[in-house]
Amino acid sequence: FLQCINRPSSVNAIAVSPTNTQLILVAGGTGGIWRSTNGGTTFVPVTDTLVDLAVGTIAFAPSDPNIVYAGLGDSDNGYWGTGVLRSNDAGATWTRVSTAPFPERVQATRIRVDPANPNKVYIALNSFQNPTTGGAGIGGVLVSTNGGVSWTVRLNGLATDLAIHPTNPQIIYAALQYGVTDASPRGLFKSTNGGTNWTNVLASPYDAALASTRDFRIAVTPADPDRVYAYFGTEGPPRELRLEVSTDAGATFTDRGVISNDILDPGQFGYNTYLEASPTDEDTIYVGARDTFRSTDGGVTFTNLNNSFAPPYDPGDFTEQLQKIHTDQQAFAFEPGSSTTFYAANDGGIFKTTDSGTTFTSLNQTLSLTQFIGISLHPTDPTRSYGGAQDNGSQRRVAPGIGWTEFVGGDGGKSVINPVNPTMVFPSFTDGNIGRVTNNGTGAQESIATTETFGEQGDSARIGFYPPIVSNGVDPRIYSGSWRLFICTNCDDLNRNLDGGTPPTWTAPGGMFDQTKGGSDVLSAITIARSNLNVIYTGSTQGRAMVSTNGGADWTDITNGLPDRSIRSITVSPTNPALVYLTVSGYGSGHVFRSTNSGTNWTDISNNLPDIPTSAFMIDRLTPTTLYAGTDIGVFRSTDNGATWSVFNNGLPPVPVMEFASQANGLIQIATYGRGAYELPLAVGPTPTPTPT
Secondary structure, three states, X not given: OEEOOOOOOOEEEEEEOOOOOOOEEEEEOOOEEEEEOOOOOOOEEOOOOOOOOOEEEEEEOOOOOOOEEEEEOEOOOOEOEOOEEEEOOOOOOOEEOOOOOOOOOEEEEEEEEOOXXXXXXXXXXXXXXXXXXXXXXXXXXXXXXXXXXXXXXXXXXXXXXXXXXXXXXXXXXXXXXXXXXXXXXOEEEEEOOOOOOOEEEEEOOOOOOOOOEEEEEEEEOOOOOOOEEEEEEEOOOOOOEEEEEXXXXXXXXXXXXXXXXXXXXXXXXXXXXXXXXXXXXOOOEEEEOOOEEEXXXXXXXXXXXXXXXXXXXXXXEEOHHHOOOOOOEEEEEEOOOOOOOEEEEEOOEEEEEOOOOOOOEEOOOOOOOOEEEEEEEOOOOOOOEEEEEOOOOEEEEEEOOOEEEEEEOOOOOOEEXXXXXXXXXXXXXXXXXXXXXXXXXXOOEEEEEOHHHHOOOHHHOOOOOOOOEEEOOOOOOEEEXXXXXXXXXXXXXXXXXXOOOOOOOEEOOOOOOOOOOOOOOOEEEEEEOOOOOOOEEEEEOOOOEEEEOOOOOOOEEOOOOOOOOOEEEEEEOOOOOOOEEEEEOOOOOOOEEEEOOOOOOOEEOOOOOOOOOEEEEEEOOOOOOOEEEEEOXXXXXXXXOXXXXXXXOOOOOXXXXXXXXXXXXXXXXXXXXXXXXXXXXXXXXXXXXXXXX
């Protein structure tokens, strides 16, 4: 594959060598570990040969900086990782070292290394996969004394943070968002014997029956080794943030009280959250929210360093014209030996300041970490592609070799190109918001749908964060949905929009019929048979599959024979409306299913495909018995109609694949969630070589 895009996106962790300030490692949420040897001027990926690229945390061993550890998994986006990695050459190469009984699939939130012993390692796990049910089990704090090979569970609970006392490595602090049960203690725990035993020294006041603790973070500083900061709160209701401070190594705490949203931003607390303390001033701390905030008086008052939002911060006005760096902060690291030079990472990559945050420099020129939700490709022009990117808007490909540009902001979702007039594109955003842009994505954006268009509103809206939006490939109709299917027949009419024109006509042909399993379930997949536009298939996040043979007026449940897993894609043959393929996420089941009778019966054709979530599927346009499956570890291809599968990642790292797009001549492009967009050029020989565009 050839890479098509080189843009930044979410970074989960930053680690700077304690002896070489030019050596920096960053962890892409789903894009692997990247390494710089020139202070962040350029980065190269260093874990692309491993099984998976979801990385949660990285730490150098202070006593031997050639040794580095990384904990895998991305708890923000729900991606599992396969354990713990170790590097013995300062991050240049990596090996997975963790062995059973360390869980096979985890989401790691923090890893720390004993300052005197490079083989003693602590890791905080948000959760791990239950091998029996395939679901999530509770995490905890685990300790290794042999360099990450074997581990012992020392504290049970959903662990979000770890800190080691700056002068006494036997004192360890751990944060639990919640315990094994609702009645278990949560909050700040302390060990005085190197992690063997733990005491709850600061209990969270938030009870699950009222308002659960949403996150819990810890910070310590060598400027005052017994100073401990604890930052925690709820998502609500009520939505609250709180900071407590100890000056006696956690024996007692001073409660700063509930922090007003005029002072600190609670927006998306628990998603974009960190707490760091200055190494030279015990009263200076940094808090990650949508922006980065600094306090120089021990957490009494705060200053917004990034200015993306204005107070009161819940929800706050977006002040893009004042913004210094991208929003949604994820990670922070000081340059060793400095309190004024630090790195801040967020959903837009990594940035550096040398003046305590007065100014920032982007270090994203060589990072390729875009988390695409989907991709659409012009039917005849291979240079025109569109894709929605997590927190990086809807992107438009400018031309080969030039890159991509954002033409609509926010969280970009799926997009549709009008098959009758391909110069018109319909980008989507979150919660059912859909736009229309003319002139190949360069015209003004107009709104053609909002959450309310689909009969939903507010916090109770039953619609996917990224709802499906599709075309039938024949006429200008657009299909989208909440828990029921909606069709727009005139969204291409330039006289119809929600920005002052006559609103487009969206109708639910099935009325109020629920096509999901009810409750919070929503539609996650829609497809229309090109050879018979009356045949429509839908799938839901909780695993219900439906088919209509009369344009959506009536529906038949075709779930029987499918596993109880979230449906990620449905693909129908372009020539046979009864031949349909369906893929699911999760573990412990098949992931690719085929029906030859419109879903009445399903056959599991996963066969030798790995037990891995599969979000995308495509039938080869030139050879219908060649099938492609987009999984959480890249592309697999079958050339024998699903009987056998082989990995097809030549030039593509093992990154989650979200969607395929193709042209009639056989050109294929894919959207990845973590490494941008890739293109499979037209075959020169029998086995084409994939490359990034």
